[in-house]
Amino acid sequence: MIPSFAHGISDAQEPVYLPRPDYDPVCLDPSFASCLLAHGDVECLARGTEWGEGPVWFGDGRYLLWSDIPNDRILRWSEETRRTSLFRAPSRHANGNTRDRAGRLITCEHESRQVTRTEYDGTITVLASRFDGKRLNSPNDVVVAPDGAIWFTDPDYGLLSAYEGGGDGPQELPTALYRLEADGRLQQVSTEFINPNGLCFSPAGDILYVIDSGSMPNAIWACKLDAGRTRLASRHLLIEPAPNARADGLRCDTDGNLWCGWGGAPDLNGVMVFGPSGRARAHIPLPERCANLCFGGRRRNRLFMAASHGLYALYVGIRGHL
Numbered sequence: 069m070i071p072s073f074a075h076g077i078s079d080a081q082e083p084v085y086l087p088r089p090d091y092d093p094v095c096l097d098p099s100f101a102s103c104l105l106a107h108g109d110v111e112c113l114a115r116g117t118e119w120g121e122g123p124v125w126f127g128d129g130r131y132l133l134w135s136d137i138p139n140d141r142i143l144r145w146s147e148e149t150r151r152t153s154l155f156r157a158p159s160r161h162a163n164g165n166t167r168d169r170a171g172r173l174i175t176c177e178h179e180s181r182q183v184t185r186t187e188y189d190g191t192i193t194v195l196a197s198r199f200d201g202k203r204l205n206s207p208n209d210v211v212v213a214p215d216g217a218i219w220f221t222d223p224d225y226g227l228l229s230a231y232e233g234g235g236d237g238p239q240e241l242p243t244a245l246y247r248l249e250a251d252g253r254l255q256q257v258s259t260e261f262i263n264p265n266g267l268c269f270s271p272a273g274d275i276l277y278v279i280d281s282g283s284m285p286n287a288i289w290a291c292k293l294d295a296g297r298t299r300l301a302s303r304h305l306l307i308e309p310a311p312n313a314r315a316d317g318l319r320c321d322t323d324g325n326l327w328c329g330w331g332g333a334p335d336l337n338g339v340m341v342f343g344p345s346g347r348a349r350a351h352i353p354l355p356e357r358c359a360n361l362c363f364g365g366r367r368r369n370r371l372f373m374a375a376s377h378g379l380y381a382l383y384v385g386i387r388g389h390l
Contacts, residue, residue: 077116077143077152085109086355086380093352093382100341100349103325103386110352113145113372113379114152119232120374121317122165122209124173125364132364134374135162137178137232145379147365152379161226161233164209164317164360169216176207178226179233183207183218183248196220196254202240206232209266209317209360214273215297218248223263223282245278247298258300261289266317266360270344271324271389273297277306279315279328286315288328288342306346312336317360320389325349327371327388331357339373354380363388 086109093104118138125132130147133155141157142165156162161178168174173186174195181204182197195218197204206226211219223243227234245258245267258264263282269275276291288307291300307326309315313336316329324344330351331337338354339361356376364370368387373380 077114084112086112091353091355093350095350097343097347097349100325100343103321103341103384104350105383105385108383108385110354110380110382113150113381114143115378117143117374117377117379119359119376120379121163121359122176123360123362123372123374123379124165124167125362125368125372126167126171127364127366127368128171132362132372132379133165133173134372134379135159135165135175137161137163140179140233142175143379163207163226163232164220166210166212168212168218174210174212174218176210176220177233178206179236181206181226181236183210183220195252196246196248199241199244199246199254199256203237205239205241205243206234208264211267211269213247213269213297216250217298219257219267219276220246220248221261221264221267221278222246223265225263243282245300255298258291260303266315266329268319268326269389270320271322276300277318277320277326278303279318281315285309285311285313288315288318288326288346307342309340314357315340316358319362321363321386322389323386324389325386327361329358329360329373331359337375339371352382 117136121135123134132145142155142159144155160180164176185193208221242259247255261280265281266279280287290306291303294301314332318328326342330340339352341350358375361373
């Protein structure tokens with residue numbers, strides 16, 4: 069049976085694997101078969117979130133952080149103890165998380181409408197809250213470029229209801245993609261996306277993938293960066309999911325494949341994997357919609373999936389790109 073979920077967080081001290089064959093990874097491209105381990109099973113690590121998001125791996129501490137947006141908290145799962153604990157509450161309805169080049173936590177906050185950095189001593193520094201004198205909407209997802217610049221999306225989702233921390237004032241800016249330089253200068257890169265959501269860089273760092281979850285159907289764009297890698301030189305529609313499919317967050321592996329949080333219907337829930345050309349390569353089913361994901365573990369070959377009410381993991385035959 070599928071693990072039941074409660075409002076409180078519970079852990080699996082012993083491995084809790086989803087029943088086979090319903091949740092076996094499905095290979096859609098024979099050339100990708102080696103990336104899906106024959107003995108790899110999807111494991112439920114924790115359960116009890118209301119809407120899990122923004123997983124980020126801390127290899128130096130062997131733990132994962134992820135957000136539970138409606139419950140206004142960031143949770144911590146330890147690989148060593150297999151226990152889940154509270155990292156921060158309130159979190160100002162944190163959503164996306166990543167690490168900067170110095171290993172510090174970068175977080176998108178819906179309630180405060182800002183992007184923050186957690187310093188080594190635990191204090192919080194506000195990195196971005198306004199553009200052109202106006203408040204951001206609800207920073208959603210965030211990545212750090214090889215040059216240290218922080219890129220983040222700013223849709224309107226967090227403004228729509230108190231469920232995600234919204235309701236604090238009107239929308240002042242168009243939905244947009246932003247780039248924050250190390251010196252604090254904030255650049256509005258693009259307002260062409262309806263509601264930009266998940267984003268990640270290609271292994272070479274020359275392409276930025278952006279999910280527009282405001283378009284119907286959703287769209288995954290491949291955006292070529294200019295020579296200075298500060299602007300979008302061009303973009304093209306890479307993947308247009310079926311009308312009932314919902315894409316959210318995504319990450320690249322070292323071969324440039326895109327691993328995308330997926331949902332919209334029971335037979336779609338989980339993770340979809342696409343090649344750099346947009347060809348579907350695999351589906352990892354889950355019992356609920358997957359919002360976002362990341363690679364972690366000692367060899368970066370463990371896929372962590374933050375879904376609606378649970379945190380899942382799967383060992384794969386390829387490494388995630390940092």
